[in-house]
Amino acid sequence: MIPSVSPPRPADLLAWYDRHARRLPWRTPPAERRAGVKPDPYRVWLSEIMLQQTNVTTVKPYFEAFLARWPTVADLAAAPTEDVMKAWAGLGYYSRARNLKACADTVLRDHGGRFPETSAGLRELPGIGAYTSAAIAAIAHDEPAAVVDGNVERVLSRIFAVDTPLPGAKKEISALQAQLTPSKRAGDYAQAMMDLGATLCTPKRPACSLCPWETACVAHARGTEELYPRKAQKADRPERAGAAFVAIRADGAILLRKRPERGLLGGMTEVPGSDWIQGAKTVQGPEAAPLAADWQRVAAPVIHVFTHFRLTLDIWHARLPDTHPAPGDAWWASSADLPHEALPSVMKKAIEAAAPGATCKRK
DNA sequence: AAAGCGTGGCC
DNA sequence: TGGCCAAGCTT
Numbered sequence: 001m002i003p004s005v006s007p008p009r010p011a012d013l014l015a016w017y018d019r020h021a022r023r024l025p026w027r028t029p030p031a032e033r034r035a036g037v038k039p040d041p042y043r044v045w046l047s048e049i050m051l052q053q054t055n056v057t058t059v060k061p062y063f064e065a066f067l068a069r070w071p072t073v074a075d076l077a078a079a080p081t082e083d084v085m086k087a088w089a090g091l092g093y094y095s096r097a098r099n100l101k102a103c104a105d106t107v108l109r110d111h112g113g114r115f116p117e118t119s120a121g122l123r124e125l126p127g128i129g130a131y132t133s134a135a136i137a138a139i140a141h142d143e144p145a146a147v148v149d150g151n152v153e154r155v156l157s158r159i160f161a162v163d164t165p166l167p168g169a170k171k172e173i174s175a176l177q178a179q180l181t182p183s184k185r186a187g188d189y190a191q192a193m194m195d196l197g198a199t200l201c202t203p204k205r206p207a208c209s210l211c212p213w214e215t216a217c218v219a220h221a222r223g224t225e226e227l228y229p230r231k232a233q234k235a236d237r238p239e240r241a242g243a244a245f246v247a248i249r250a251d252g253a254i255l256l257r258k259r260p261e262r263g264l265l266g267g268m269t270e271v272p273g274s275d276w277i278q279g280a281k282t283v284q285g286p287e288a289a290p291l292a293a294d295w296q297r298v299a300a301p302v303i304h305v306f307t308h309f310r311l312t313l314d315i316w317h318a319r320l321p322d323t324h325p326a327p328g329d330a331w332w333a334s335s336a337d338l339p340h341e342a343l344p345s346v347m348k349k350a351i352e353a354a355a356p357g358a359t360c361k362r363k
Numbered sequence: 364a365a366a367g368c369g370t371g372g373c374c
Numbered sequence: 375t376g377g378c379c380a381a382g383c384t385t
Contacts (some may be wrong), residue, residue, distance in 0.1 A: 051381040058371070058380085092369030095384075129383045149381045167365095194381055203379065204374085235366090237377095264368065305376090307368055345370060 008159050008216035010182040010189055016212035017192035022199070024056065025063055030188050039187075041115040041140040042073045048132045049100055053093060056198070062091050074113050076104040085267055085342040094268055094344070098261075099127025119145040139187040146178040147190040151197025156180075157229035158201065161218040165230040201225075240309045242276035244302070244347075245289045246317040246354035252335035254351060254358060255290065255326060256343075264306070269342045271350055272330060276311060283314055291327050293318035298353050304346040311346070317354035 018030050026047035028039045046066060050059045066087060070076040076084070081101045088097035103126045107115055116122050119137035123130070134145035153166060156176050162169050182189055200207045208220045219225040247255035254271070261267045272290035274283060286295040298315040305311070326332050333341055338359055343351070348359045 048381065053368090053380060053382055054370080055372075055380050090370075092371090093382085095368070096382090099383080127383065131382060135381070147381090150379090151381065190381095198381085234378095266368090305370085307370090308366075 005216050005218055005221050008180065008213045010180055012212045012216075013192045013196065014182075014185055014188055017188055017195060020195065020199070021188075021191070022056075022195050025060060025067075027191065033185075033188060039140050041117075041136065043067065044136050044140045045073075045103075045115060045128075045132075046100075048135050049096055049103075049127055050091065052096060052132070054091065058091070062088070072113075073104050073107050073115070076101065077108040077113075081267075082342070086340055089268065089342045090345055090348075092345075094266055096127060098267060102126040103128065115140075117141050117143075119143055135190060138190040142184075142186045144181050144183050144186040146174050146181055147193065148174050148177050149194065151194045151201070152177055153229050154203065155193060155197050155201045155213075158206075158219040158225050159213060159217050161222065161224070161228065163230060165232045167232065169229065235308075237305070238278055238309050239312065240276040240278050241280040241283045241312045241314070242274045243283050243285065243288060243314040243316060244271050244273040244350040245295065246271050246315060246351055247291065247293065247320055248317060248355055249320050249324065249332060250322050252355075252358070253322075253332040254335075254338060254355065255330050256333045256341060257290075257328070257330040265344050265346075267342075268344045268347075270344075270347050273313070273350075276309075276313075278309070285314075286316060289316065289318075290330060291320075291324070293320055300353070302346070302349045302353050304349060306346075313346070313350060315350055315353045 021030050023029065026043045028037050047059065047063055050063055069087065070079055081098065084101045085094065085097050088094065106125055107113060119133040122128050122136050123133035131147065131149050134147045137143035137145045138147050148170070153173050156162065156173050157169065160176060162172060164172055200211050204226065206225055208214050208217070208225060211217070214220060217225065219228050256269050257272055259265050259268050259270050274288040277283065289295055295316040295318045298317060302313040302315055304313065335358060343359065351358050
């Protein structure tokens with residue numbers, strides 16, 4: 001039988017948002033937007049880049065730190081890429097940081113320091129794709145662009161019981177979102193969809209009884225909301241193994257080097273190590289170290305899970321005299337500098353395994 | 364167009 | 375505890 005539902009009305013969602021909008025550091029509340037307050041496109045852009053595949057709670061401190069240090073896009077354009085990478089360390093997906101800097105440079109050089117005001121114009125910039133261009137244009141300028149992110153995919157796949165698995169269903173869902181998006185308050189509508197997806201229409205155990213679209217939801221009418229969105233099966237995660245060498249000078253300095261600009265952890269800092277070999281049973285020992293020393297292996301390897309593989313990293317450490325020169329293009333990072341280096345989380349784990357407390361600011 | 368690209372929290 | 379998940383983009 002066909003459950004009876006009414007069409008979802010944007011006005012109902014907006015009324016819910018007026019009462020339940022989350023307060024977020026980068027957000028202009030609906031009451032202020034109604035009173036004519038315009039969001040700063042720079043803040044909108046910065047937050048949207050940080051929020052790509054990243055939780056709100058993770059982003060907040062990074063957003064505050066970036067905004068305090070670089071209050072305008074011109075400030076960010078004036079900053080060395082190195083400083084931006086260091087400030088981004090720990091947030092993941094490091095090509096975002098490189099593109100962030102490239103985007104700021106482009107806005108300053110080609111657009112006089114002002115972001116393009118249309119989704120089409122924004123779409124041309126580095127690191128800004130279909131979602132982000134639509135989101136910035138909607139939030140900053142109320143352009144009625146179809147904003148489709150993971151939240152929207154989940155909400156609409158449930159409302160309309162879209163049986164096509166993602167990512168194949170993207171076009172279908174974009175068309176639905178384009179139909180639904182109101183010509184007024186497009187920015188609030190986009191943010192309302194995200195809040196709905198984040199707070200009520202959650203992946204597990206959605207709070208349908210509180211949802212402004214409860215009576216419009218086909219999946220809920222059938223009791224099948226948790227079955228959406230359907231997703232294509234993902235490939236399993238292969239194993240890789242490698243060795244990392246933490247050289248510790250008597251004064252506490254640690255030997256570091258820079259990774260290649262592109263690829264995994266591109267442009268970030270690391271401790272010297274071997275290649276990470278897929279399916280390896282045994283990995284290299286001290287013969288792969290960057291310098292000769294009395295290398296000792298730490299008992300427990302570091303386990304780190306990346307998006308597309310799981311890494312087991314054997315950690316070796318050695319003590320060296322203060323006078324020991326840094327080999328090749330490596331350098332000695334003092335204990336005072338270490339917390340400010342562009343170290344991704346896996347490298348902080350490796351250093352912590354050999355020298356507990358080294359990467360945190362202590363004392 | 365499918366694969367590559369981080370991390371931390373949650374159950 | 376291991377799999378899943380989070381405001382995607384690039385090539």
